[in-house]
Amino acid sequence: MANPTSTVTEYWDRYASGVSAESDLDTAFGWTQWDGHGPGRELLGDAGSALELGCGRGVEVAALARSGVKTEGVDVSLVQVEQAREQWEPLGARFHHGDVIEFLRGTEQRWDAIYSVWGAVWFTNPHLLLPLVRERLEPGGRLVFSHAEPVPGSSGPQGMYGGGFKGRRVWLHQWAAAPGEWEELLRAAGFEHAQVWVEPAPELDHVGTLIGVAHR
Numbered sequence: 001m002a003n004p005t006s007t008v009t010e011y012w013d014r015y016a017s018g019v020s021a022e023s024d025l026d027t028a029f030g031w032t033q034w035d036g037h038g039p040g041r042e043l044l045g046d047a048g049s050a051l052e053l054g055c056g057r058g059v060e061v062a063a064l065a066r067s068g069v070k071t072e073g074v075d076v077s078l079v080q081v082e083q084a085r086e087q088w089e090p091l092g093a094r095f096h097h098g099d100v101i102e103f104l105r106g107t108e109q110r111w112d113a114i115y116s117v118w119g120a121v122w123f124t125n126p127h128l129l130l131p132l133v134r135e136r137l138e139p140g141g142r143l144v145f146s147h148a149e150p151v152p153g154s155s156g157p158q159g160m161y162g163g164g165f166k167g168r169r170v171w172l173h174q175w176a177a178a179p180g181e182w183e184e185l186l187r188a189a190g191f192e193h194a195q196v197w198v199e200p201a202p203e204l205d206h207v208g209t210l211i212g213v214a215h216r
């Protein structure tokens with residue numbers, strides 16, 4: 001079947017399917033690709049305010065907001081943002097539509113925690129993104145992010161055709177860096193105590209999760 005994706009945002013709009021229920025929020029907050037595996041929201045510390053970069057359907061934003069953290073999310077997919085607004089704004093969550101770089105450049109606001117769960121940190125040039133994130137953190141605030149561990153031997157931007165090989169040329173870039181390379185990138189952007197590791201999968205030889213925590 002032909003892949004209808006003809007723009008980057010259309011590629012991400014498709015993630016709006018699979019709507020979540022409020023009961024899903026109890027187990028929503030995790031960093032790995034498996035429910036209940038690996039560290040949880042304790043990585044955010046006792047943040048009173050938080051911003052998610054690439055929040056998608058907004059489940060993590062809603063889970064934090066429901067527990068009293070002033071939480072916002074930003075995502076480039078309008079379809080997902082509108083769906084998240086309708087579903088989760090009654091819980092106090094707030095959602096912005098836009099690219100993370102433009103959003104961060106256009107705000108004076110600061111947050112205790114800025115985080116990304118398999119989100120925009122993975123899909124944005126870290127040389128541009130990390131200094132902007134640091135600038136928008138409160139002193140002592142932290143960045144926390146996760147995504148798949150890199151394929152060995154890959155480093156830097158990894159291109160993908162979002163519309164498939166028979167579709168339009170929809171280019172997406174995913175950033176690949178080993179934990180030590182991420183720590184260097186974070187330190188170069190001015191972060192302190194940068195710690196990045198691969199959380200092993202629950203089964204031997206399965207794909208692990210790269211997790212990073214760094215402080216302003």
Ligand SMILES: C[S@@+](CC[C@H](N)C(=O)[O-])C[C@H]1O[C@@H](n2cnc3c(N)ncnc32)[C@H](O)[C@@H]1O
Binds near residue numbers: 012013058075077123
């Ligand atoms: C794999 S999804 C993860 C969504 C969500 N964090 C979750 O755990 O379900 C990646 C999300 O990042 C968003 N995204 C990718 N690049 C972005 C950018 N440059 N600015 C804002 N959002 C972006 C996509 O629209 C998508 O919703």
